[in-house]
Amino acid sequence: MSRKRVNVLRTSTASMKKCDVAIAGGGVIGGAIALELARAGLRVCVFDRQKPGQEASWASAGIISPAPENPGMIATVELGKRSAALYPEFVALVEEISGQSTGYRRKGTLETIFSHDAKAELSTIIALHHGLGLEAEPLRAEDARELEPALSDELEAAVLRPGEASIDNRLLTAAVFEAAQRSGAEILPARRVKGIWRDGARCRGLLVGNEKVEAPRTVIAAGCFSGMIEGVSAYAPVKPAKGQMIALRADNLNIERVLWSEKVYLVPRNDGRILAGATVEYVGFDKRVTAGGIEKILAAAIELAPGLKDARIEETWAGLRPDSADHLPILGPTDLEGLLVATGHFRSGILLTPVTARLIREWITEQKVSVDWERFSPLRFLSAAARTSHRTPA
Numbered sequence: 001m002s003r004k005r006v007n008v009l010r011t012s013t014a015s016m017k018k019c020d021v022a023i024a025g026g027g028v029i030g031g032a033i034a035l036e037l038a039r040a041g042l043r044v045c046v047f048d049r050q051k052p053g054q055e056a057s058w059a060s061a062g063i064i065s066p067a068p069e070n071p072g073m074i075a076t077v078e079l080g081k082r083s084a085a086l087y088p089e090f091v092a093l094v095e096e097i098s099g100q101s102t103g104y105r106r107k108g109t110l111e112t113i114f115s116h117d118a119k120a121e122l123s124t125i126i127a128l129h130h131g132l133g134l135e136a137e138p139l140r141a142e143d144a145r146e147l148e149p150a151l152s153d154e155l156e157a158a159v160l161r162p163g164e165a166s167i168d169n170r171l172l173t174a175a176v177f178e179a180a181q182r183s184g185a186e187i188l189p190a191r192r193v194k195g196i197w198r199d200g201a202r203c204r205g206l207l208v209g210n211e212k213v214e215a216p217r218t219v220i221a222a223g224c225f226s227g228m229i230e231g232v233s234a235y236a237p238v239k240p241a242k243g244q245m246i247a248l249r250a251d252n253l254n255i256e257r258v259l260w261s262e263k264v265y266l267v268p269r270n271d272g273r274i275l276a277g278a279t280v281e282y283v284g285f286d287k288r289v290t291a292g293g294i295e296k297i298l299a300a301a302i303e304l305a306p307g308l309k310d311a312r313i314e315e316t317w318a319g320l321r322p323d324s325a326d327h328l329p330i331l332g333p334t335d336l337e338g339l340l341v342a343t344g345h346f347r348s349g350i351l352l353t354p355v356t357a358r359l360i361r362e363w364i365t366e367q368k369v370s371v372d373w374e375r376f377s378p379l380r381f382l383s384a385a386a387r388t389s390h391r392t393p394a
């Protein structure tokens with residue numbers, strides 16, 4: 001072999017990036033996992049195809065509520081409760097290490113009821129909450145309006161969930177990455193992950209551009225784009241669920257808590273902005289803000305808090321939630337040794353950030369987890385696909 005050839009080989013081996021854990025995707029999920037693992041003493045690399053934190057984690061409303069919005073979400077209540085309970089400690093840690101604020105507000109949320117059968121609806125909602133071990137108090141309309149004078153006169157009743165919170169997800173994501181980096185994680189922007197590096201039944205790392213990154217553990221956390229990474233779609237068949245949002249500013253109107261109606265939520269931020277959202281649309285990877293989307297949100301927001309009709313519109317945007325066929329998160333190891341998935345958080349990714357990071361770290365460092373996550377296994381899609389093909393006549 002010529003001398004020149006030997007040198008080339010040496011250089012390519014020497015330049016192959018190696019880490020203990022390679023993470024594909026730098027949203028809040030990938031960032032929080034990196035922080036936990038770096039603090040556990042592991043060498044972590046996070047690859048993002050752009051600047052981290054510019055997708056769903058930036059577009060979110062940042063509500064931290066484990067209460068189910070519909071019966072399909074009951075399956076995540078326990079996970080959500082665990083994550084919400086971890087939040088104060090998580091925020092304190094992130095703020096302390098990063099030196100940055102996250103805009104965490106633990107001021108409660110108020111679910112409003114406008115129906116004529118409000119009494120029956122109220123007792124059903126309260127019973128459901130208590131059955132799930134969630135704190136919730138029934139309120140008469142006048143008591144709710146005393147707490148939140150911005151609420152409409154048409155209100156019939158409300159449910160107060162005093163322990164719930166919200167966070168400025170843009171600040172949180174930036175602070176998480178700063179904290180992860182200060183804890184030793186390597187954050188690599190503008191590095192698109194093409195695929196996993198598969199070697200038989202093992203995942204040996206990631207294929208990033210034309211480079212191989214070697215890691216005994218690989219975590220896929222690329223949000224709604226995860227399924228586009230080669231070799232991953234069977235474990236993370238996610239699709240984007242677009243959400244449009246509006247930021248309002250009102251001079252003579254104060255909202256303290258997160259307010260919900262059936263059609264909209266309003267989320268006050270520490271900087272005085274009031275976020276209103278959100279649509280849920282299945283239109284592919286399209287992030288355009290539309291007249292119809294904005295009209296729907298504004299009409300519902302003004303119905304809930306009529307004083308908002310004089311508010312200024314400061315910003316509009318849209319983002320893509322990572323949704324799965326059963327709308328549940330996709331968490332845990334796969335049948336490829338070394339490959340884990342952490343995505344599919346749909347409408348609850350900010351809520352579920354601390355518990356996701358905790359469970360992935362526990363699995364990687366202890367090979368066991370403190371919450372049963374079987375239900376969220378990436379393998380459930382493989383068995384669903386196998387069942388379907390079994391039923392299909394030849």
Ligand SMILES: Cc1cc2nc3c(=O)[nH]c(=O)nc-3n(C[C@H](O)[C@H](O)[C@H](O)COP(=O)(O)OP(=O)(O)OC[C@H]3O[C@@H](n4cnc5c(N)ncnc54)[C@H](O)[C@@H]3O)c2cc1C
Pocket residue numbers: 024025026027028029030047048049050051052053054055056057058059060061062063064191192193194221222223224225226229242243244245277278318319320321322342343344345346347348349350351352
């Ligand atoms: C309008 C809206 C409102 C929401 N409101 C709430 C809420 O109130 N409460 C709540 O809990 N959740 C909410 N969510 C959901 C929450 O925002 C998401 O579940 C969460 O942000 C998902 O985080 P993620 O890190 O998985 O994905 P993302 O933030 O989308 O990050 C994925 C990252 O992967 C990167 N990436 C993609 N492909 C590649 C590749 N091939 N190589 C390298 N990098 C790649 C992207 O650039 C991106 O940075 C909302 C979402 C939206 C859109």
